[in-house]
Amino acid sequence: MSSLIGFLSLVFAIGINLYLLISKYLFKIKNKRFKLFVRLSSLLTLLSFFSLMCAYVVSDFSNYNVFQNSHSNKPMIYKISGTWGNHEGSMLLWLSILSIYSFFFSFIKNIEDNFQRLTLNIQAFLHILFGLFIVLTSNPFLVNSLFVEEGLGLNPILQDPGLAVHPPILYAGYVGYSIVFSIAIAGLFHNKDDEWLYIAKRWSLISWTFLTGGIALGSYWAYYELGWGGWWFWDPVENISLMPWIAGLALVHSLMMVRGEQALKRWIIFLSILCFSLSVFGTFLVRSGILTSVHSFAADASRGLFILLIFFIVTGFGFLVFLLKEPKKSNPLNLLFINKVSALVINNILMVIATLTILLGTIYPIIIEVLNNKRISVGGPYFNSTVIPIMIPGFLLMSIAPVLSWQTNKIKDSKKYALGFIILSVAVLIQSYFLDFNTWGFVGLLLGFWIITASTIAILSSYKIKFSIKFFQIINPHIAHIGVGLAIIGITCSSVFKNELDFNLNEGDEFNVIGKKVLFEKIETTNEINFQALRGKFLFDIEKNRLNQIEAGKNYYPVSKMITSEAGILHQWNRDIYFILGDQKDNEWFVKVLINPFVSFIWLGVLIMVVSGLIGVTRR
């Protein structure tokens, strides 16, 4: 029953959007009614989504999608997250989030009616495209032709609280760019004033903040669930999320800085189209099954073709409008050798180059396979040696950009910064000399500390410190940059200075990790609701009284006959000690211990960026 309701409301919502799209030319409906229809279509789409969720919650296996991806033994949270733990459901989530954005956008006041309507019309157009995609190729409401009492289960690797919330947040970021795209295109058509720039600013910041949170959650999940001890693998799916993130970063900054300059406006429109195009392209790459990873649920050529068509229409339409329509002529760009605008332009160019570099690395294997019929993979070494050097000058510039002037080449308090930079360089050099000098380590640490120092100097010397919300809103850009600095320190330390130790151990053995005694207490097996758990128990630092117990092991999921690895992590503020339990051979267990310094700084840095993104949204 719920499946029927879900399907019907999905189809109705598409119908309403079709009506909205042609209403301008055929029916001439009033603005108020137009908005009501937008909201109705959003609510119907959400009803459709919650109907599917309902089918998952009650384990209605007469729905083929539920049968394929759920099991009655599953804990409730994973029944709910199972709704988007598969291709069809996740596309419905995609569409629902698109509707939510349109819903909220229809409530915005103080903007020109025609502009708002045009934006919502473009959203309706997108809704129709993706809605048809779901109905025609990825219908989550198909009826199961067999009578069954049990489902096939959800991929155990996806049964994790972090991963239950990762897709909705990530999608909120991806799909958020749809509204930015619509605003920019509407802005081009409706070429009267620059009001749309200020509206786009808020929405692009919301999308970027969600995208940051979503990527970080996925990365955090990979860190403790995949059991490889790393948090970023340059996996194609990660690259796909990184591209709109970097382009979005350039977009957010351009929107912050724009003061009606003609060149910047063009650039902003270009970036808005680019961000959404990259989001759709990412969806295409993952959903067509061209890329295989934990994210590609099923390969189906018809789906791939359909999304490729959507990608072509959306991007082609966007760039064609961009080519034909020009924003209204206004202020020229005030470029000096080193002022706010030039720093922004340089940073923007670097970010777009970085995005294109990632794009090239991601699609290169496809091009090679088409031309040569050889399968190659482009991985970490390519991206590390191209993307990171491209980004470094940008980061360096970022540290002083907020204090640059609009009109002159002068930097306020430039002596303080120069002094700070010299002291810092010497300090980091001395520190890295004692800690096995490593070029990347030196550059990364200097960069991270420099960004934090420069931002702190800027806060201290430019503003009077007060503890009020307004003050935090004013210094928000600096706070965001401090977050970036912290993340860079974390990234550098955890990748350059990490350490790996291997042991073969019997139960009861003691061994040394970074000068601390560790006891391999015992192996325990327990039966949980939907899996069997094997756990090795370790006591860390047994000589001191502060005993830390670490559990590392594996889970066996009988329904899908899969084994997942569960790393045991001891979090300390300055390092993570990461235990992985391997196989047993001749009564000895293979245990791998990784020491990852300052990983917590990455999560702290990202958290600061997300919070400051949220503060930015509230600022007028």
Next chain:
Amino acid sequence: MNRIIILTPLIILLIICIFSLAYLVSGKDPHKPPSALLNKDVPSFESSSLYDSKEIINTIDIKNKKTLINFFASWCSPCKIEHPLFFEIRKKHPELYLLGFNHKDPSSDAKKYLEDDGNPYDFVGVDADGLIALEFGVFGLPETYLINEDGKIIFKFMGPITKDVLKNEIEPLL
């Protein structure tokens, strides 16, 4: 000049779409990667029977006969899906030698699996440590290889074979 710069994104879009389209319609499928082994000699292997460890099969034993090699395991659910098709192949092509490699499986589980679902293979070789799969470049289970009389690999398929694959891709080669 300005126009050309503005046209660039459209050109890049076209290139990306053309290559993606070519990839999709060429029937290329991540389940069926171009194998470096295709049209090459079958890698040398030696394996004992699941039922009698003294009974050995090696590369020389499959010389001069068409052989279908299938990697399977009791823990692999897609293998279960394709399993009945091997009975069909056996019935229709009795001359084809069916060699199954049981991949990283406790022998008791493997035996039980073949007891429950039936054993279509002429020989079930044990690949307990996965070394033979490694030689063949197996990505994931199930995988199926067709070897001709000269000992060359003429077909490879990743994932469960289907009736379509059997009819359109394997049978024309038999």
